[in-house]
Amino acid sequence: MRxxxxxxxxxxxxxxxxxxxxxxxxxxxxxADDGRLDRLVADTNPDLVILDVRLPPGFTDEGIRAALRLxxxxxxxxxxxxxxxxxxxxxxELISSSRGGLGYLLKDRVxxxxxxxxxxxxxxxxxxxxxSEVVAQLLARKTRDARxxxxxxxxxxxxxxxxxxxxxxxxxxxxxxxAGSVEKHISAVFQKLELDQGDGGNRRVLAVLAHxxxxxxxxxxxxxTPxxxxxxVxxxxxxxxx
Numbered sequence: 001m002r003x004x005x006x007x008x009x010x011x012x013x014x015x016x017x018x019x020x021x022x023x024x025x026x027x028x029x030x031x032a033d034d035g036r037l038d039r040l041v042a043d044t045n046p047d048l049v050i051l052d053v054r055l056p057p058g059f060t061d062e063g064i065r066a067a068l069r070l071x072x073x074x075x076x077x078x079x080x081x082x083x084x085x086x087x088x089x090x091x092x093e094l095i096s097s098s099r100g101g102l103g104y105l106l107k108d109r110v111x112x113x114x115x116x117x118x119x120x121x122x123x124x125x126x127x128x129x130x131x132s133e134v135v136a137q138l139l140a141r142k143t144r145d146a147r148x149x150x151x152x153x154x155x156x157x158x159x160x161x162x163x164x165x166x167x168x169x170x171x172x173x174x175x176x177x178x179a180g181s182v183e184k185h186i187s188a189v190f191q192k193l194e195l196d197q198g199d200g201g202n203r204r205v206l207a208v209l210a211h212x213x214x215x216x217x218x219x220x221x222x223x224x225t226p227x228x229x230x231x232x233v234x235x236x237x238x239x240x241x242x
Contacts, residue, residue, distance in 0.1 A: 001124055004029040004046040006037055006063070007082070008056055016050065016110060023117050032056065034066040041070060041077070048124045053083040064094055078124045082107050086133045095130070103129040135160050150192040158185040 003025050007013040010032070017027050028044035031037060033056040041049060049070060055062035067079045080103035081094060091104050103123040109131060110116050119129045151159065154175070161171045172182045 001025045001047045001120075002028045002044065003048045003050060003120075004031070004037075004041060004044060005050045006031040006034055006055065006066070007050070007052045008032050008054075008059075009052070012107065012110070019110070019113060019116070020120070025120075034062055037066055038069065038073075041074075046077075048078045048080060048120065050080045050082065050120075053081055053087055067094060076101065078126070079103070080105065080120060080123045080129075082110070086131070086137055091130075091134045091137075095128075100128055101126045104134055105129065105131045106133060132160075147193050151189065155185050155189050155192070158182060159189050162186065162189075 001024075003020055005013055005017055005027065006029075007016065013030060013032065017030055021027060028046050029040045031040065034051075037049075049067075051063040051067055053063040054060060055066070063081060067081055070077055071079060078101035082105055083091075084107055086106065094102065094104060101123060103119055105116070105119060109119070122129050148156075157175060158171055161174055166174065168179055168182050168186070172179045175182070
């Protein structure tokens with residue numbers, strides 16, 4: 001995979017690059033700020049761009065704005081955003097404009113090499129991977145929505161695990177229930193959130209993400225995005241979650 005990194009911390013920047021190179025990926029660019037980002041993306045055509053939320057010179061939302069800008073130019077470009085802390089407003093803005101191929105993870109997750117590399121692969125394949133802390137905060141915001149009040153505690157747990165990118169099997173293991181029970185909970189979630197289960201898996205899960213971020217906007221998946229059979233968020237295979 002061809003990857004471009006934009007991260008102001010030299011230690012983290014070089015560490016991620018080394019980690020990804022050891023996993024067999026190719027770095028097409030390693031930047032400390034977004035000054036040359038757009039040009040380098042256009043010149044190198046990476047499969048994935050990894051961005052820090054906060055970049056020089058302002059260290060506010062430069063990375064998020066760069067991600068939104070890159071996606072506006074190329075909606076099919078996969079972007080993984082890294083943040084030191086859960087910054088709910090930035091996560092919401094990015095998720096509400098997403099069409100898949102998106103990740104929002106805390107930098108601490110990089111320490112879990114297996115999990116981080118799996119997230120990189122999922123995002124590059126067109127999936128959506130959200131940090132569990134981001135999911136928790138977005139879910140907490142939805143307590144005002146009557147539709148979410150319809151969910152049982154177990155259904156809320158299942159929804160949170162879905163948004164983290166867990167497959168049915170992984171959800172069943174985490175909750176110590178059967179796969180059939182998970183499928184029933186997921187069906188109940190979609191029914192109570194008034195989501196059309198007749199649509200494609202990509203559309204259904206993106207709709208859940210849109211509801212989670214509180215915008216009420218349902219992003220449209222790109223027609224060229226194939227289902228990959230991995231069961232991560234935004235790409236649920238073979239009707240697994242129907």
